Amino acid sequence: xxxxxxxxxxxxxxxxxxxxxxxRTCDWPGRAVMFCTQRYACLSEADHELAPxxxxxxxxxxxxxxxxxxxxxxxxxxxxxxxxxxSHLIAARLARDGYLYASVDEAWGHIGLAPSPGSWGVLQxxxxxxxxxxxxxxxxxxxxxxxxxxxELIDRALNSDGLFVFDFHPVxxxxxxxxxxxxxxxxxxxVDGTPLRELVHPGRGIATFFNELCSALRARGEVSTALGSLxxxxxxxxxxxxxPPARIYVSPKAPA
Ligand SMILES: [Zn+2]
Numbered sequence: 329x330x331x332x333x334x335x336x337x338x339x340x341x342x343x344x345x346x347x348x349x350x351x352r353t354c355d356w357p358g359r360a361v362m363f364c365t366q367r368y369a370c371l372s373e374a375d376h377e378l379a380p381x382x383x384x385x386x387x388x389x390x391x392x393x394x395x396x397x398x399x400x401x402x403x404x405x406x407x408x409x410x411x412x413x414x415s416h417l418i419a420a421r422l423a424r425d426g427y428l429y430a431s432v433d434e435a436w437g438h439i440g441l442a443p444s445p446g447s448w449g450v451l452q453x454x455x456x457x458x459x460x461x462x463x464x465x466x467x468x469x470x471x472x473x474x475x476x477x478x479x480e481l482i483d484r485a486l487n488s489d490g491l492f493v494f495d496f497h498p499v500x501x502x503x504x505x506x507x508x509x510x511x512x513x514x515x516x517x518x519v520d521g522t523p524l525r526e527l528v529h530p531g532r533g534i535a536t537f538f539n540e541l542c543s544a545l546r547a548r549g550e551v552s553t554a555l556g557s558l559x560x561x562x563x564x565x566x567x568x569x570x571x572p573p574a575r576i577y578v579s580p581k582a583p584a
Contacts, residue, residue: 331439331485331492333545334453335360335552336431338381340410341499341519344368349524350498354535356542358551361431363408367400377554379406384413394418398425405556406453408432408495419447428559429453431493436461437481439488443555443562451562453555457481458495459534463507476507477537482544493555496538504533 335356339347348370362371363381371378380397384390398404405428409418412432422430428451435441435454446452465474485492499518505511506529514527545551 331488331490332558333358333485333550333552334491334493334555334558336363336408336493336495336555337361338363338408338410338495338497339365339368340381340497341365341515342368343519343521344370345521346502346518347371347498350502354498354501354538356538356552357545359554360552361406361555363406363431364401365410377404377406377556379404379408379556381408381410383410384418390418394421394425405429405559406431412455416447419450422450423448428563429555431455431495431555434458434461437484438490439484440490441493442491443558445562449563451559453491453493453559455495456485456492459497459500459505459537462537463500463505463511463534467508477532477534479537479540482537482541486544486548486550491558494541496534500534501538502535503527504529504531504535506531506533 335358337360339362342350342365347368351370351374359376361377361379363379364371365381365383378401380401382393382397384393405426407422407427407429408431412434414430414432419430429443430446430450431453433452433454435456438454438456441454441456443451443453462476465472465476499505499515500511502524503511503514503518510529518527
């Protein structure tokens with residue numbers, strides 16, 4: 329019994345040029361969700377679900393960011409913010425703006441997950457694996473004795489029931505990031521367009537794990553599913569018309 333695998337990508341730090349190379353050099357079975365920081369011309373022809381990836385920093389103009397990302401992706405049904413910033417009030421905004429689901433909750437390594445209605449009927453598509461968490465756990469949670477790139481996570485997903493949302497970053501796949509320090513030392517060079525051969529990690533890293541996941545999927549004839557169609561099937565019944573006005577949330581201000 330295999331789970332339902334959903335490959336998703338957050339496009340932080342990816343330019344149009346980098347994305348073209350990524351699409352040319354990285355492939356996977358099935359459809360993915362691209363949570364985008366910008367529009368990419370090269371993605372318009374690809375058969376993947378496109379959704380926004382807003383950046384909501386402390387003290388930032390959240391209303392402007394949410395509006396501009398909605399304008400960039402007016403037909404998107406999915407949503408994931410950078411660092412998975414979320415709240416009941418953001419959920420109200422997403423419902424008002426017609427999004428069907430958010431994929432921000434962490435459910436690391438859990439089996440038996442399913443789309444479930446969250447606040448105001450916005451479905452939650454919990455994240456089973458995220459590459460940045462994988463390389464950050466030993467930093468933020470030293471006692472967890474975390475071992476990154478654990479193929480047990482792949483085996484569990486392929487041999488258990490449930491929804492398994494994998495969250496990767498193309499920048500990490502292109503660098504084959506092995507750890508946070510490696511990434512932080514090369515991120516600006518990546519953004520500046522330094523040739524990848526000068527940046528890519530030659531040993532075990534995020535791309536290695538990703539390729540192992542894709543190989544396991546192919547070996548079983550499984551494909552990644554996009555989340556939008558799944559959300560359509562799990563939509564809570566009932567209209568979501570009488571929703572509050574747009575500016576109901578205020579980004580937190582630092583105390584004086
Ligand atoms: Zn992000």
